Amino acid sequence: MSDQLITAVEMANANGVDPKRFRAALRTAGLGWHSHNGRWEVMRGSSQHADMENVMARLCGEPSNFRSVKKAVDAKPRVSVRDEQYVLDLCDEFLAMKALRQHCFPFLTGDPDLRGNRRPLPVDGFYPELRLVVEYHERQHKERVGFFDDKPTVSGVPRGEQRRRYDARRRELLPLNGITLIVLGVDEFAHDRAKRLLRISSDNVIVGRRLQEFQAKSSSR
Numbered sequence: 001m002s003d004q005l006i007t008a009v010e011m012a013n014a015n016g017v018d019p020k021r022f023r024a025a026l027r028t029a030g031l032g033w034h035s036h037n038g039r040w041e042v043m044r045g046s047s048q049h050a051d052m053e054n055v056m057a058r059l060c061g062e063p064s065n066f067r068s069v070k071k072a073v074d075a076k077p078r079v080s081v082r083d084e085q086y087v088l089d090l091c092d093e094f095l096a097m098k099a100l101r102q103h104c105f106p107f108l109t110g111d112p113d114l115r116g117n118r119r120p121l122p123v124d125g126f127y128p129e130l131r132l133v134v135e136y137h138e139r140q141h142k143e144r145v146g147f148f149d150d151k152p153t154v155s156g157v158p159r160g161e162q163r164r165r166y167d168a169r170r171r172e173l174l175p176l177n178g179i180t181l182i183v184l185g186v187d188e189f190a191h192d193r194a195k196r197l198l199r200i201s202s203d204n205v206i207v208g209r210r211l212q213e214f215q216a217k218s219s220s221r
Contacts, residue, residue, distance in 0.1 A: 006049060008040030015056055025059045026052065038151060043140065045196040047082055083197045087136040087184055088125045090207045095214060099125030099134065108173050110166065111157070121166055123174075130214050133174055137167075137185045139195035182210055 008026060012019040026040055031051050034040070042048040085101075092098050104120035112118050125134045140163065151159045174181045188206055190198040197203070208215075 005041055006044050008052065011052060011056055015060055017056070017059060022056065022059060025055050029055045031055075035151065045083070045194055046138065046140070047084065050082055083138065083186070084124055084136045086197060086199060087189075087203075087207070088134065090203060091125060091134050091184075091211060094204070094208050094211055095127065095130070097127060097129065099127050101125055103133075105174075105177070105179075107177055108169065111162065121169065123170065126179075127214075130217055131179050132214055133170075133179055133181045134211075135170065135181065135183045137183055139186055184210060 008023050009019045012022040023040060026034070029051075031048075033048055033051075040052070042052060088099055088101065101124070102122040103126035104122050106120075108121045108123070109118040110121045123133045124136055126132070127134075140160075157165070170181060184207070186195050186197065188210075189203055190200050192198060
């Protein structure tokens with residue numbers, strides 16, 4: 001599975017950038033998911049990879065590096081490229097309403113840190129009128145992701161274990177508070193070997209089938 005990980009050094013070398021300069025830019029960007037002194041190593045196609053590519057695109061802003069910039073930001077803003085956002089956009093289109101992205105509920109929080117503080121645990125998309133939450137699960141929600149899953153979190157457990165806890169917490173607490181949870185997984189859609197979505201027309205059919213019972217409710221509002 002190491003071929004599905006990518007490091008800052010590999011990205012820098014591919015773009016003709018000094019790795020030290022790229023790592024300095026990543027630190028300056030203040031990416032919240034990266035731990036202090038941790039390795040810059042992420043899953044290809046993940047949201048963390050997209051964040052690093054955004055930093056690279058800004059770093060390669062000089063005319064001499066135009067080809068590298070074009071690769072990183074070609075045609076669309078990078079945020080629209082993420083599979084999670086793509087799936088939620090399909091849900092918005094089917095339901096004819098806009099989800100609240102990364103919404104937080106007061107009853108849904110993460111594990112306590114070393115000081116006992118708990119941060120809100122966001123959901124991918126929340127439709128208040130329907131009392132519906134839609135989550136998109138990439139491959140890391142079902143498969144082990146090597147080194148990345150072993151990284152410690154603020155609560156002291158490995159990231160992979162924390163992800164499983166948080167998924168279970170959403171499944172338990174959302175229904176208890178009158179909210180339906182629908183999880184759309186990468187394996188439901190056509191995808192490549194790295195589990196990136198191919199984004200074909202049948203994706204709309206899959207989303208429509210999973211959300212069918214909510215379409216009538218959204219139309220009546």
